[in-house]
Amino acid sequence: MQIRIEHRPSPLWLRTLIPAIAILSTFLLTSILALLVNVNPLEAGYYFVIKPLSGRTSALEVLVKMTPLALTGVAVAFAFAGGYFNIGAEGQLYAGATAATAAGLHLHGVTPWLALPIMLAAGFVAGMAWALVPALLKVRLGIDEVVTTLLLNYVAIFGVSALLNGPWRNPVSQWPQSPDIAATAIFPRLVPRSRLHFGFLVALAVLILFWFVMRWTAFGLRMRAVGLSATAADFAGIPVPRTLLTCALVSGGIAGLAGVSEIAGIHYHLIDAISPGYGYTGIIVATLGQLSAGGIALAAFFLALIDTGAQTVSRVLGVPVYLGDVIQATLLLTTLAALLLQRYRIRVLHATSRSAEGDA
Amino acid sequence: METRSYPYAIEMRGIVKRFGPTLAGDHVDLAVRKGDVHALLGENGAGKSTLMRILYGLYHADSGEILVDGRPAVIRSPKDAIAHGIGMVTQHFALASPLTVTENIILGRTPNFRIDMDAAHAQVQAAAGRYGLEINPRAVIGDLAVGQRQRVEILKALYREARVLILDEPTAVLTPQETHQLFTELRRLQQQGLSVIFISHKLHEVMAITNRITVLRHGRVAGNVETRGTDERALAQMMVGRVTRPAVKPPAVEEGDPMLRIADLHAADAKGVPALQGVNLTVRAGEIVGLAGVSGNGQSELAHILSGTGEAGRGAVRVGEKEITHADARAVMAAGVGRIPEDRHAGVVGDLSVEQNLVLEHLDDFRRGGMLDHKRIRSHARALIDAYQIKAAPGDRIRTLSGGNMQKVILARVLERAPAVIIVAQPTRGLDIGATEYVRRKLVEQRSRGAAILLISEDLDEIMELSDRIAVIYEGRIMGELTGAEATTERLGLLMSGVAHAALGAEA
Incomplete structure (x- = not known):
């Protein structure tokens, strides 16, 4: 008998099953970890994905956590769809957060109708600016954007740290955190007695806009053509460099909005741990969501659920909170594996069939 | 042994x-x-x-x-x-x-x-x-x-x-x-x-x-x-599995106006080595000019420049009165050039659908109120699938099509706009006999319509079957031109191996 792996084109129904397959295998794999610390995997699973949704407060908290993930998810997806591999959403988020803080500090007494758009615009522009140099290097000189955008993340993070330990150090507490932004620049709460804020609506709007651009605009189709085959797009008369540049900048801008949302919706001041890696998780979200708006919304929701659940699980079952991170990482790996393996199938050959290779 | x-x-x-x-x-x-x-x-x-x-x-x-x-x-x-x-x-x-x-x-x-x-x-x-x-x-x-x-x-x-x-x-x-x-x-x-x-x-x-x-x-x-x-x-x-029919070419109509004029065109290949060294060639309305040559003698570079995807050096390319020497693909198409690329996989986006590939070159014509008109894109695809006997559905990813059907999609996209000049490179490479016959028949139809067609091919049989005139390219220069009647495999072969026209004349 012989086992052989063969190439085959993937049927469409399989693509839609991929998230389910990935989630199931993630559950099975992480069950091993749960068993190692003597926890019933089913019980852990309950606390991870069901419990958070059963109470009003924790369910709204899931949406709070989903907000930055949906934004960075769209940011990454927008770039990836155009074939621009922006790994720099994290740095662009920090740039957006910094600009929003800078704006918010000077918006005392300005009506929120003006203050909020200014905050959003500041963050968007800052995110674009942070994305500009790698994008130009890519388009003009062909320098790989994966490396440059990734490295600029560290520049942004340490830049913020320097800012907070220098000029922006809180004058009252002396902590490395900026003063609070103006009250009028703060995102309003959507639901009383919860942390759910206006940023969630921004995320929804961005998701809808993303869907609209991809489905209904000529630019969206051109962008996908560039992402799928730059040669063919060029042949069809699509301006490839300009399209890539647009993708990169819009992607950076959206990541900047995630920074604005965290400042104006959650913290009200800049801290150096403004993001626990939302920019990187955005890559997972975009990949899990297969670059579609609906998929990204679902993936962001699911990862937010796991994040929230991790707190509960650790409190109730005494499991380290890092199990949540392990699950997210495993989910990315199983999704990538499923995406790859859908193109292959396994065949078992039996020795009984007469074979030209004479194997037996 | x-x-x-x-x-x-x-x-x-x-x-x-x-x-x-x-x-x-x-x-x-x-x-x-x-x-x-x-x-x-x-x-x-x-x-x-x-x-x-x-x-x-x-x-x-x-x-x-x-x-x-x-x-x-x-x-x-x-x-x-x-x-x-x-x-x-x-x-x-x-x-x-x-x-x-x-x-x-x-x-x-x-x-x-x-x-x-x-x-x-x-x-x-x-x-x-x-x-x-x-x-x-x-x-x-x-x-x-x-x-x-x-x-x-x-x-x-x-x-x-x-x-x-x-x-x-x-x-x-x-x-x-x-x-x-x-x-x-x-x-x-x-x-x-x-x-x-x-x-x-x-x-x-x-x-x-x-x-x-x-x-x-x-x-x-x-x-x-x-x-x-x-x-x-x-x-x-x-x-x-059946009887084959070669493309029947009607006799040439009277001499048309020169539509595509290439004058002293120079270009370098990807490595910077000269690939075109002063190409002169004219294609008139209503004729097919075959460009024969052994692979790698500048055909690809020429096709790219004429398609708006290459980098031209000295010289000039004119379509009618419009100069397109350094034009990009969009401008080349706007000048009335239809392009069928030598690598058909580089001419379509494999993971986009048939209907999307059919409109990719002219997306602006398929918008209503700034939005894509999916209904018209679909009906446009259905009409072309019908007219060109493409075995595919509008929503099929084009990657899944056979080479023949993929080539028909490209043909449909180009020909339905009735371009004045058609640049076609290796149109039947890798196609089965049925699809080959179809593509050649379509080219002859275009010639009858009055299109000026430059046929770049490494298949001598194809060149001799379809062309009114045959130019031979060797090391980036046109070695000579023969009328369809003058051309024989031997004469073309000598030109293709770099033996000049004069020597050919002396020998003949």
Whole structure:
């Protein structure tokens, strides 16, 4: 008998099953970890994905956590769809957060109708600016954007740290955190007695806009053509460099909005741990969501659920909170594996069939 | 070469090979007599290459058996195949171009750590003499012409004691003169007892060089005949399964206006080496001008520039009165040029659908109120699928289409806009006979409509069948122009190998 792996084109129904397959295998794999610390995997699973949704407060908290993930998810997806591999959403988020803080500090007494758009615009522009140099290097000189955008993340993070330990150090507490932004620049709460804020609506709007651009605009189709085959797009008369540049900048801008949302919706001041890696998780979200708006919304929701659940699980079952991170990482790996393996199938050959290779 | 009483050098029995849902080999039998040149004839995709890859150990059959000299052979890799005396020369030569002929031939077969180069040269020289292959062992591969490189590949196989030589479409890269030379050499080798499996889809070559012919169609054996007992028509019918019809070209209308004018055009290839060195060419309305030439003589660069995807140097290209020398693809299309690219996979986005690919070049025409008009995109696709007999649904990813259908999509996209000038490169490369006939008929139709067509092709038969005038390109220059009536394979061949028009005239 012989086992052989063969190439085959993937049927469409399989693509839609991929998230389910990935989630199931993630559950099975992480069950091993749960068993190692003597926890019933089913019980852990309950606390991870069901419990958070059963109470009003924790369910709204899931949406709070989903907000930055949906934004960075769209940011990454927008770039990836155009074939621009922006790994720099994290740095662009920090740039957006910094600009929003800078704006918010000077918006005392300005009506929120003006203050909020200014905050959003500041963050968007800052995110674009942070994305500009790698994008130009890519388009003009062909320098790989994966490396440059990734490295600029560290520049942004340490830049913020320097800012907070220098000029922006809180004058009252002396902590490395900026003063609070103006009250009028703060995102309003959507639901009383919860942390759910206006940023969630921004995320929804961005998701809808993303869907609209991809489905209904000529630019969206051109962008996908560039992402799928730059040669063919060029042949069809699509301006490839300009399209890539647009993708990169819009992607950076959206990541900047995630920074604005965290400042104006959650913290009200800049801290150096403004993001626990939302920019990187955005890559997972975009990949899990297969670059579609609906998929990204679902993936962001699911990862937010796991994040929230991790707190509960650790409190109730005494499991380290890092199990949540392990699950997210495993989910990315199983999704990538499923995406790859859908193109292959396994065949078992039996020795009984007469074979030209004479194997037996 | 030892000849035992057993008559067959190679027997393949009941070979089955499946790729997903397609049967590339369906119980194929092939028996090659010792000392025969045996043709494996069939259209692209008939399963010729698959069968030979199985014989050479590159693929593994799902079932069936292989006998070498009457004994069952287990061939799991090319190494096993070589050990059984089987050699293969593919279209893409496996030669290291910075190394010499000798180095390439002894590569991987050096017994000691140190190499005695002089002895090796002598050995290779002796082998070349023994087999009647004219080669300088000290020549660097990169300096050799394609025909010579092929000779090195053949010598390499023989040096490894091949008694059966598989040649995969060996003439595809050769000029007619080089082909002639190859046939002479093959006949000599045949007399020394070598068996050759000659893969081809060119009927006249098969008739000229082989003793026996196995015809494959859709992975099955469609015929197995002695060459002397058959003719081209019968073979074509076996290949296609029906009677073939060549494109009928109506006589030329009166001379049209010059539509495409190329004047003293220069360009460099990707490495910066001059690829076009002063090309002059005019194509008039209502005529097809064929550009013949051996692959790599500047055709690709010319096609790219005319398509708006290349980088032109000095010189000028005009369409009507508009200059498009340095125009991008969009401007070239706006000037009225329709483009059918040599690599059709580079002309469509494989993961987009048929309907999307059909509108990709003119998206702005398919918008309503700033938004894409999906309804019209769909009906546009349906109409073209109908008109061009494309076997696909509008929503199918174009990657899943056969080469013929993919080419029809490109044709439809270009021709429905009735362009004044059509640049078409290698339009039927890799297509089956049915699709080839269709594409050629469409080009002739366009000519009757009054389009000026530049047909760039490495297929001489195609050029001669379709062209009103034929220009030959060699090392980035037009070597000469012949009218369709003047053109013969010999004359074109001389021009293609760089012999100037004057010499041709003197000889004719």
